[in-house]
Amino acid sequence: MITKIAIETIQLLIVGLGAPLLVGLVRRVKARLQGRRGAGVLQPYADLRKLLAKEAVVSETTSWIFRFTPYLLVATMLLSALLVPLLTTRTPLGFLGNIIVLMYLFLLGTFFLALAGLDAGSAFGGMGSSREMAVAALAEPTVMIAIFAMALRVGNTELDEIVRRGATDSLLLLTPGHLLAFLAFFIVALAETGRLPVDNPATHLELTMIHEAMVLEYSGRYLMLIEWAAGMKLLIFLALLSNLFFPWGVALTVTPAAVAVACVALVLKVGALAVGIAMLETAVAKLRLFRLPALLSGSFALALLAVVSFLFVK
Amino acid sequence: MTSSETLTLNLLLLALGGFGVGAAGAVLAACRPGVSRWAGHVGALVGAMAAFALGVAGLAGGTLDVAIPALLPVGGFSLGMDRLSAFFVLVIATAAIPSAIYAIAYTRAYEGRSSLAGMGLGFNAFLAGMVLVALARNVLTFLVMWEAMSLASYFLVMTEAEHRETQYAGWLYLVTTHAGFACLLIGFLLMAQGTGTMNLGEWRAASAALSDPVRHAVFVLLALGFGAKAGVVPLHIWLPKAHPAAPSHVSALMSGVMIKLGVYGLIRIGFDWLGVGVSWWGGAVLVVAAVSAVLGVLYALVEQDLKCLLAYSSVENIGIILLGVGAGMLFQSYHLDALASLALVASLYHTLNHAVFKPLLFMGAGAVVHATGTRNMEEMGGLIKRMPQTAACFLVGSVAIAALPPFNGFISEWLMFQSLLLSFQISATGINLLFALSIAALALTSGLAAACFVKAFGITFLALPRSEQAERAHEAPWAMRGTMAMSAVACLALGMAPVGLLRLLTVTAADLTGTDADVRFNWNGIVANDAFAVVSPLWIAVALVSLLALVPIVLRIIGANGGRRAYETWGCGRALQTARFEYTGTAFANPFKRVFGLLYRPVKELDIQFHPESRLFVETIAYRNETRSIFEEVLYGPISRLVQRGAQRARIVQSGSVHLYLLYIFVALVVLLALAG
Numbered sequence: 001m002i003t004k005i006a007i008e009t010i011q012l013l014i015v016g017l018g019a020p021l022l023v024g025l026v027r028r029v030k031a032r033l034q035g036r037r038g039a040g041v042l043q044p045y046a047d048l049r050k051l052l053a054k055e056a057v058v059s060e061t062t063s064w065i066f067r068f069t070p071y072l073l074v075a076t077m078l079l080s081a082l083l084v085p086l087l088t089t090r091t092p093l094g095f096l097g098n099i100i101v102l103m104y105l106f107l108l109g110t111f112f113l114a115l116a117g118l119d120a121g122s123a124f125g126g127m128g129s130s131r132e133m134a135v136a137a138l139a140e141p142t143v144m145i146a147i148f149a150m151a152l153r154v155g156n157t158e159l160d161e162i163v164r165r166g167a168t169d170s171l172l173l174l175t176p177g178h179l180l181a182f183l184a185f186f187i188v189a190l191a192e193t194g195r196l197p198v199d200n201p202a203t204h205l206e207l208t209m210i211h212e213a214m215v216l217e218y219s220g221r222y223l224m225l226i227e228w229a230a231g232m233k234l235l236i237f238l239a240l241l242s243n244l245f246f247p248w249g250v251a252l253t254v255t256p257a258a259v260a261v262a263c264v265a266l267v268l269k270v271g272a273l274a275v276g277i278a279m280l281e282t283a284v285a286k287l288r289l290f291r292l293p294a295l296l297s298g299s300f301a302l303a304l305l306a307v308v309s310f311l312f313v314k
Numbered sequence: 315m316t317s318s319e320t321l322t323l324n325l326l327l328l329a330l331g332g333f334g335v336g337a338a339g340a341v342l343a344a345c346r347p348g349v350s351r352w353a354g355h356v357g358a359l360v361g362a363m364a365a366f367a368l369g370v371a372g373l374a375g376g377t378l379d380v381a382i383p384a385l386l387p388v389g390g391f392s393l394g395m396d397r398l399s400a401f402f403v404l405v406i407a408t409a410a411i412p413s414a415i416y417a418i419a420y421t422r423a424y425e426g427r428s429s430l431a432g433m434g435l436g437f438n439a440f441l442a443g444m445v446l447v448a449l450a451r452n453v454l455t456f457l458v459m460w461e462a463m464s465l466a467s468y469f470l471v472m473t474e475a476e477h478r479e480t481q482y483a484g485w486l487y488l489v490t491t492h493a494g495f496a497c498l499l500i501g502f503l504l505m506a507q508g509t510g511t512m513n514l515g516e517w518r519a520a521s522a523a524l525s526d527p528v529r530h531a532v533f534v535l536l537a538l539g540f541g542a543k544a545g546v547v548p549l550h551i552w553l554p555k556a557h558p559a560a561p562s563h564v565s566a567l568m569s570g571v572m573i574k575l576g577v578y579g580l581i582r583i584g585f586d587w588l589g590v591g592v593s594w595w596g597g598a599v600l601v602v603a604a605v606s607a608v609l610g611v612l613y614a615l616v617e618q619d620l621k622c623l624l625a626y627s628s629v630e631n632i633g634i635i636l637l638g639v640g641a642g643m644l645f646q647s648y649h650l651d652a653l654a655s656l657a658l659v660a661s662l663y664h665t666l667n668h669a670v671f672k673p674l675l676f677m678g679a680g681a682v683v684h685a686t687g688t689r690n691m692e693e694m695g696g697l698i699k700r701m702p703q704t705a706a707c708f709l710v711g712s713v714a715i716a717a718l719p720p721f722n723g724f725i726s727e728w729l730m731f732q733s734l735l736l737s738f739q740i741s742a743t744g745i746n747l748l749f750a751l752s753i754a755a756l757a758l759t760s761g762l763a764a765a766c767f768v769k770a771f772g773i774t775f776l777a778l779p780r781s782e783q784a785e786r787a788h789e790a791p792w793a794m795r796g797t798m799a800m801s802a803v804a805c806l807a808l809g810m811a812p813v814g815l816l817r818l819l820t821v822t823a824a825d826l827t828g829t830d831a832d833v834r835f836n837w838n839g840i841v842a843n844d845a846f847a848v849v850s851p852l853w854i855a856v857a858l859v860s861l862l863a864l865v866p867i868v869l870r871i872i873g874a875n876g877g878r879r880a881y882e883t884w885g886c887g888r889a890l891q892t893a894r895f896e897y898t899g900t901a902f903a904n905p906f907k908r909v910f911g912l913l914y915r916p917v918k919e920l921d922i923q924f925h926p927e928s929r930l931f932v933e934t935i936a937y938r939n940e941t942r943s944i945f946e947e948v949l950y951g952p953i954s955r956l957v958q959r960g961a962q963r964a965r966i967v968q969s970g971s972v973h974l975y976l977l978y979i980f981v982a983l984v985v986l987l988a989l990a991g
Contacts, residue, residue, distance in 0.1 A: 055877035061778055063698045075861035095839060096854055098847045100731050107764055108718040114768045120883045121777030126897020133768055134905040137761030144757035148750055151735045157847045217883060221874045293909045307750050311743050
């Protein structure tokens with residue numbers, strides 16, 4: 001019981017406290033790659049603390065949905081953090097749901113965020129909401145087909161089980177379908193977390209923005225919660241990518257030493273992916289909104305190819 | 315007669331008695347609209363409650379056997395009940411109970427405008443017809459009740475017959491429903507001839523005697539007939555016109571349950587009457603279902619008429635339900651009966667869910683239409699402040715229909731995904747790919763449905779009112795709010811505690827396929843196919859609520875600034891915010907219109923009138939951005955032109971002279987007698 005609580009607490013701490021660090025790391029690496037010095041990796045913590053200390057300005061037009069959404073968003077992310085296998089293949093709360101449940105929890109957050117975007121009645125918010133929902137809807141088929149590819153590969157949709165099979169049977173990781181599914185899932189992760197080339201997380205007040213437009217009306221503690229949740233979402237997606245596709249170091253048995261190794265491995269893998277994202281964001285420009293379907297259908301094609309390759313290997 | 319049969323018979327009589335008394339009361343009190351309104355709908359409520367009990371009794375194993383040979387020719391009037399029938403009776407009653415209570419308050423607005431006696435009569439006849447379709451046990455009983463249900467709903471659609479669009483909707487409904495009826499009639503007669511019996515209960519055993527071409531012909535004809543009633547693409551064109559034209563409590567029933575009787579028929583032909591089918595039947599159902607789901611939600615997304623949007627979303631949900639039916643048929647033809655049961659359980663679960671949240675949404679839309687006097691979402695907005703309780707109920711319905719946890723739509727869609735994902739157990743690459751594409755279709759549908767209901771709720775209820783009527787909107791009467799709250803609670807209960815219902819559904823599915831579904835469940839969660847997938851709806855809800863409570867507490871402890879200042883929406887420095895700056899429904903749907911432009915084929919018109927003195931001053935701007943229906947233009951346009959041309963030719967025999975018509979009758983009689991002899 002105590003080990004179970006300990007593991008879930010560590011997972012919550014990693015996701016909750018690690019999220020700002022991850023955001024800071026991506027920004028820092030990006031700045032260095034672009035020849036700027038950039039803020040320190042701890043800057044997001046300071047930003048969040050500053051927001052927390054400020055009074056919130058809320059539009060008169062809004063309803064309770066606007067004020068409720070940040071809390072719901074954080075709650076869905078924390079709940080996701082509890083059921084994702086970050087450290088071990090025996091996540092205590094893994095029984096709450098499989099990978100499909102996880103995707104629907106994210107969609108629940110997006111649904112309310114889009115409503116909140118419409119709530120203030122500004123054109124920016126509505127524009128962001130409409131685009132965010134379009135991207136989310138178009139990304140959904142890729143996610144599910146990538147899940148189908150994994151189900152074909154390991155015969156399961158349980159997160160723990162997928163990671164365990166990958167960790168124990170390393171030949172599975174060398175199949176071409178595995179790589180294709182990883183690429184597809186990676187593109188979807190970029191779309192879902194609002195990174196380049198889908199959305200630019202560094203801009204306010206551009207007519208091209210998606211996520212930032214939707215949350216433009218937020219301030220104070222509400223904005224802090226939203227930014228924190230966005231960081232957590234990025235962290236959970238990167239952790240999923242690293243553990244589902246590269247399950248190295250994940251603890252198969254729950255011993256303190258194994259969990260410690262798993263923590264280090266997770267930090268290294270997520271860190272490597274973060275550097276990868278920073279490099280990608282330096283190298284590519286944002287796509288025009290109406291070029292996005294091409295990117296997302298490309299990722300869908302990759303996922304479908306992964307399925308086909310597993311069908312033939314089977 | 316056993317005691318359980320006495321019970322079910324009494325419940326049936328009580329249900330029919332309730333509908334009968336309701337209809338009679340509504341007609342007898344025709345000159346007192348207030349009394350007529352109460353009598354008609356209270357009778358319907360009593361009948362619906364008895365039907366609910368009947369459904370529960372049937373699912374618990376109760377049977378029913380009523381035969382009145384003298385009432386109808388060829389086989390007589392015959393009713394019976396197995397678990398599938400009982401389940402559909404339960405579905406009908408689940409939607410009918412709130413609709414009847416809602417109608418008592420809602421129809422008040424029709425006093426002095428329409429005949430309340432007619433509405434009461436039609437409403438009760440409609441309900442009785444639907445219950446009896448589900449219970450019918452021989453061909454003629456089924457067809458007569460089917461027709462009664464269709465005609466009663468036709469008259470209800472025509473309630474506001476003074477509008478031209480209602481007339482068109484009613485006409486279209488009448489034509490399609492009778493085209494479907496013709497298919498059913500031919501299919502049924504072929505089947506009866508092939509098996510040698512009119513008794514539906516004996517068809518399963520007797521279907522082995524059918525020759526292959528007859529079997530295929532029967533399947534295609536019945537599938538067309540039931541598919542037209544269910545509103546699958548491309549037979550759906552009547553649905554988005556007829557459902558919104560009816561009063562909202564009738565729309566709720568038509569969308570919530572009447573189209574489900576099409577599903578009932580498809581389940582009967584897929585799993586019961588024709589025995590185990592060949593694989594292309596299941597494949598065809600799967601493809602049609604996937605297309606219906608995606609196109610239904612895509613059309614819903616660009617609709618600005620709130621009730622039309624909901625009607626199109628019914629096409630989508632029928633698609634989702636039929637995905638399970640098609641998958642189940644395919645599994646059965648590959649002898650994976652446990653998976654077939656799982657797919658059926660998912661289908662039936664979604665059938666009941668849709669019968670809960672779609673009436674809820676239609677009732678919400680009815681309250682909004684009642685308050686603002688328009689169905690156009692572009693003239694709404696800001697209603698969450700004016701109708702807070704209606705808004706909360708509509709929000710629950712929207713979240714549930716978008717299949718988000720912790721509401722009921724999520725459970726059925728989760729089960730549906732699992733049954734589709736488990737298709738890898740079939741070892742035929744073509745079929746696997748078909749399943750992969752239907753998984754993608756279901757995923758796209760769920761994403762688009764989320765977008766669609768963000769639009770439906772956001773544009774209708776949030777931000778500032780876009781018209782004067784919306785500004786002056788008022789909350790709905792308590793009876794209407796009460797029934798919506800009831801349905802909203804049901805959405806949550808079916809989403810958090812699926813155990814009881816799942817137990818009934820697994821038994822129902824096992825009755826049809828002969829094998830228990832590949833699923834285990836208890837209060838802690840649902841497990842599909844021995845740990846292939848788990849979900850714990852109750853604990854997800856508990857965890858979500860506790861985290862929601864925890865976050866503000868933690869914020870307070872770490873000393874967050876709890877202050878809040880109300881100020882106007884930021885607008886790049888412009889002075890005053892008006893509703894003109896808001897995003898509209900059209901704007902919200904525009905990215906989708908562009909991405910799926912091939913399908914919508916949007917027409918864009920921009921008409922700017924300049925001031926005669928100077929082109930720098932604009933007098934008016936008219937902007938239209940409409941979508942065209944590919945089906946009406948490409949598929950039905952030529953058909954209707956062909957029919958019209960044929961009708962022109964056929965006019966020659968219609969002289970209008972009574973003598974000539976008598977001659978026709980005489981000739982027909984002689985020919986028939988000669989043939990019979």
